[in-house]
Amino acid sequence: MQEAAAAAMPLVEMVGLEKRFGGVRALNGATLTIYEGETLALVGDNGAGKSTLVKALSGVQPPDGGEIRLKGQPVTIPSTRDAGALGIEVVYQDLALANSLDVPGNVFLGDELTRTRWGWFSVPDDRRMLQETEATLERLRIRIPDPRRPVGTLSGGQRQAVAIGRAIRKPDITLLVLDEPTAALGVEEVKKVLGLIGTLKSQGQSMLVISHDLEHVFQISDRIAVMRSGRVQGVVTTKDVTKTDVVRLIVGDIGTGVAA
Amino acid sequence: MSAGVETTTEQDRPAGWLAAAWYKITGLPFLNTLIAIVLLYAIITFITGDTFNTPQNQITIMRAAAVFLILAVGQTLVMNTGGIDISTGSMVGVVACLIGTGMAAGWIPAILAIPAAILLGALLGAFNGFNVTVLGVPPLLATLGTFVAYRGFAQHYMGANMVSTMPDLIVGIGRNFFLGLPVAVWIALLVAAMGWFLLAKTTYGRWLTAIGSNPRAAEATRINVKAVVASTYVIQGALAGLAALVLMGRLASASSAMGEGLELHIIAAVVLGGTFLFGGRSTMVGTVLGVYLIGMLENGLIQTGAGFFIQRIILGLLIIAAVALQLRRR
Incomplete structure (x- = not known):
């Protein structure tokens, strides 16, 4: 899949995004690329910057610095309407x-x-x-x-x-962003929603899925991006890693040596 | 299709198998209001003997209720967004004083008084809408403020004076008949029909329901939530202007006390008609029934000899009871 991802076109590139709230650096040079047709999962602890990144992408809270590119073209997304016009749709938790x-x-x-x-x-x-x-x-x-x-x-x-x-x-x-799509659902409901994501994936829909549940992340994603302290600390190919590897990345147990 | 927004709310479906069956057959959610009307009608007729249940008295009820209905249509739209407007009676007072004295002094010809009253009312309503949407003042407090301020303005402007002549055109609106019914009743029914169309048959009505149901959901769409919410207060104000004309015509006078206490009747009628106090569900037909219920109750109370103060006690308690019932059914 890594080869496939490498061959695919970058759909959305976020480069060095910055966002401060008072003294807190919610985004501290976050860089992430989403390729056409892939399902990219975004994981990380509470406060790692996942929702701030999504808000930068959806126009809810534009970033203070950095660049967002859509199919290679730099874009600004000052409002949710602008995100919609660019084909970025967010389904909130x-x-x-x-x-x-x-x-x-x-x-x-x-x-x-x-x-x-x-x-x-x-x-x-x-x-x-x-x-x-x-x-x-x-x-x-x-x-x-x-x-x-x-x-x-x-x-x-x-x-x-x-x-x-x-x-x-x-x-x-162009890009469907799902924010915690399986949170607060029963077991049967979770199955249905994961199936639904699988259906969209088979139809070639590019997706960014934010989730806390690594079980679900491993079932649906092509790649997993791990955020910590306002940065994307690593991006791994799902089938090449174990949950333990990802957990280590989340808590910062190993460096950023894994393919970024 | 069919009934659109009006009947799509689960909570609209009344509790109980009878009510559920009724809803299934007719698609109408206001069975409870209908039952209340029938019961009350029977009780009042029983108590008063033959003075209540006469065509003449029914027309009296409708004529009194016409002003309520005009205002209740606007209140239904406001409440469907989760708002409330308790300044309606005071808006009626301001419009009556300004337009009434304007006509008496000969500044405003009667024919122009009609659009002028509606426009002035709309401006008063726009101030409410501004305070609620731009300043973010909660509707109850924003309109409590204007409830006091508008009445204060009317009293300051008029003092204890009174306009006691009205042009024939205005008196005709309040007192004449057309096809067997008072003109005021026709006007109120026309307003109700327009309100029904807005609420049940247009995207605007659907947006009001969406805003009352979940403002965040509405804000995430292309709906201009602030403008839509503000517009409901403007409509309510314009209708207060119209109600002031009808009232001036009926009383053939204008004073600073006009419209006092109306807001209580209006809110009671709208809530009794099934509109949820916290927004997201309402029907215009329910509001018409609620207005009739209030009009009938008031008329019945007068006929049974209960005074004005007793009426207020009952109205106030009725609002609490109606809202408590709504919350229980939730």
Whole structure:
């Protein structure tokens, strides 16, 4: 896989990202490359800088320094809207879903297909949104028996599928970022979500997956990036390492000698 | 499809198998409000004998409820986002004083008074919207502030004076009939129909529900949450302007006390109609029923000889009971 990764095009390159919060250096020259079509897992202890890195990428908190390149072109991502325009979609841990709305209502929220063009007061085209939602869920091989139900009544795994469906609905998505996709889920639900990630992977979707759970990371990732103290301390090819190796990297037991 | 946002909320589904069956058949979530209306109607008719259950009295109820309904439509939109506007009665007071004296002094022709009142109300509402969205003041406190300040302005401006003549056009709005119903009732029903369309049939209504349900979810999308939330207060203000016209017409006068205590009726009606106090679910049909329920209750209380103060006690307790029931069903 290392050869394959090396042969693939770099999709997103983060070079020397810096971010300070008062005296705390949340990002201290973080450098990471995500290749086309790969599933890169991002691991590290609490406070290692994982979420700050994701926030830099998603436009939530632009970095103070460093450079982000998309397909070789330097880009700035000052807001989430800019991230969306560049095709970077983030699915957050707490799944920002509107529980009162149904599945299509959430998948298309703020981006509704409409039957009239009256701006804010357009009439939604619920039939088409339902069809497209079902097509998206089909693509994810997820079955939600009644998508017209409010998402507040769905299971955790189904809700995760709705959130991911929302992110990948757009045709021009380049990178899908999943923030702790299996946290707070039951065993069966975790299986479904891991299966869903596998489906996306087989469809060639480039993904950055943040996770605490090394078990899950080993099941889904091509490579694993380890963060510590605001830096990416190492990037390893999943099939070449053991969990123990990764744990050592996380706690800083060995140097940065592993292929970076 | 079908009922859109109005009926998509799980919590809308009332507890109990009867209510569940009703919901399944009709898709309407406000069975409880309907049951309350039927029961109350029967009880009041029983107590009052034949004075309550007459067409004439029903028209009296509707005419009084027309002003409530106009305001309750706006309140439903505000509350669906998780907000609240308790300044409605005070906005009515300011509009009545300024437009009323303007007409009496001959500065404002009656025909222009209508758009002027609505525009002035919208401005008062925009100030609420600004305070809530730009300054970030919690809605309850932002509108408590204007509840006091607007009333204070009306009292300062008018003192103990009163405008006691109104142009025929304005009086006609408050007192004339059209096709057997008061003009005010037609206006209120038209406003309710527009509110229903907004809430149930447009992306705007869906955004209100999303914002009330999970503001963070809405903020993560292309929805301009602040502008949408602010707009609900502007609509509420514009409707307060319209309500002030209807009230001035009905009373053929304007004073600084106009609209006092209205907010209590409005909030009670909206909550009794099934709108969740903390946002994310509401139906306009439920609001219409809630307004009728409040109008009927008030009328019944008067007929049974309960005074104004007793009415206030009951209204206040009713709001608490309705919200407590909503929270239990959650």
